[in-house]
Amino acid sequence: MKRFIFDTYEEVCSAASELYVKQLNEKPDTVFGFATGSTPVGLYNELVKKYESGEIDFSKARSFNLDEYYPMKKDHPQSYDYFMRDNLFNKINLSAFSLPSGEAPNAQAECKRYDAEIEAEGGIDLMLLGIGHNGHIGFNEPSVSYSMGTYLTKLTQSSIDANSRFFGPDEVQPTEALTMGIGGIVSSRKIILMITGDGKAAIAKKLFDGMIHADVPASFVLLHPDVTVFMDKAAAGNL
Ligand code: PGA
Numbered sequence: 001m002k003r004f005i006f007d008t009y010e011e012v013c014s015a016a017s018e019l020y021v022k023q024l025n026e027k028p029d030t031v032f033g034f035a036t037g038s039t040p041v042g043l044y045n046e047l048v049k050k051y052e053s054g055e056i057d058f059s060k061a062r063s064f065n066l067d068e069y070y071p072m073k074k075d076h077p078q079s080y081d082y083f084m085r086d087n088l089f090n091k092i093n094l095s096a097f098s099l100p101s102g103e104a105p106n107a108q109a110e111c112k113r114y115d116a117e118i119e120a121e122g123g124i125d126l127m128l129l130g131i132g133h134n135g136h137i138g139f140n141e142p143s144v145s146y147s148m149g150t151y152l153t154k155l156t157q158s159s160i161d162a163n164s165r166f167f168g169p170d171e172v173q174p175t176e177a178l179t180m181g182i183g184g185i186v187s188s189r190k191i192i193l194m195i196t197g198d199g200k201a202a203i204a205k206k207l208f209d210g211m212i213h214a215d216v217p218a219s220f221v222l223l224h225p226d227v228t229v230f231m232d233k234a235a236a237g238n239l
Contacts, residue, residue, distance in 0.1 A: 001222055003208075003229040005236045009196050012230045013042035016192055019228065020047055023126050023190075024056050031118075032063040033127030033185075034088070034097075035138070036080045039194050040128060044088040051092045062096040063089075064118050066129070066138035067179035070152060072102030078166050078173075100150055100178035111150040111178060118184070127188035131195055134158040135203050135216035139179035142215040148183030152176060182220050191227040193218070198234040205238040 006012045023030050034040070050056045065080060074081040081099050089097050098117060104110030118124065129137050134156060140146055141156045155175050167173045185191070195204050203216070212219045221227055 001224075001227050001229060003231065005231045005233060007233050009042055009232050009234075012194060012196055012232050013046050016043050016194060016230050017046035017050060019126075019192060021050065021056055024058070024061065027125060028057070029060040029062075030125045031121050031123065032061060032094075033124040033180075033188055034063050034065050034084060035128050035130050036065070036067070036083050037130045039130035039196055041087055043128070043194065047088065048091045058092045058094040061094055062121065063094060063098070064114075064121075064124060064180075065097070065099040066127075066185070067177050068100045068102045069174035070100075070102045070107055070176045070178045072174055074101070074103060078171070100180075102174075102178065107152040107178060111152065114178070115149045115184065124188040126190045126192065127185060129185070129191060129193045129218070129221065131193065131200060131203060131207070131218045132159055133162060133199060133203055135207065135213070135218050137182075137185060137193075137218045137221060139177040140182050140185075140217040142217060144214045146183070146217065146220070147181030150178060150180050150184060153179055182217060186220060186224050188224075189226065191221055191224050193221060193227060193229045194231075195229065195235045196232045198237060200235040201238045204231065204235050208239055 065084060068080045072079045079102060100114045101110055131137060134142055139153050155177060160175060164173060206216055207218055
């Protein structure tokens, strides 16, 4: 594991974006794994800037996202599909992007289809992750066992509460999601984990205490041979 701690969130995003430049120079047809949440937004802004200035070209690259609420319409403003189009996909020239579909009538069949699609594209080269306050990655919530492939999972109250800020009082917030399993995530060739803000200081302390915890799903990612962790000082405050 490589770990970098920067003074500010902006510096984290700028440093992480340099890995995307390097990755695309080395492999223009990279298969990216992308994440939603507030953490990667600054990185996505950097990637858009780099694309607009001609520094990077995504035209041969494609992507898969970690998760999607279930059920969820693609065009719902709180869908992860919408989030990704709004923050990144509509602003760069990625050749294709996929998310698990929250509109699929059969969740199990959709999970199988999604895993097969990832496999057919040769797997994920560079996976981006944030971490939940409860240690989740994607929607792999704290548990004693983890799925290899994509699966339908129930969200914990902690995740529902953390995301309730995005839903209006009249909107029904989903309590389930389709998420890549821990097995799928750690099959990626390289992983970037971003941990930022003082709200993540407590979970960062637990994550880096030298143990693999079943109740901190992100700790399994630290076993990966090529993981780069980017933190700001606020999140690293308790280390
Ligand atoms: P956040 O979410 O970036 O909005 O804190 C991270 C996550 O839940 O993985």
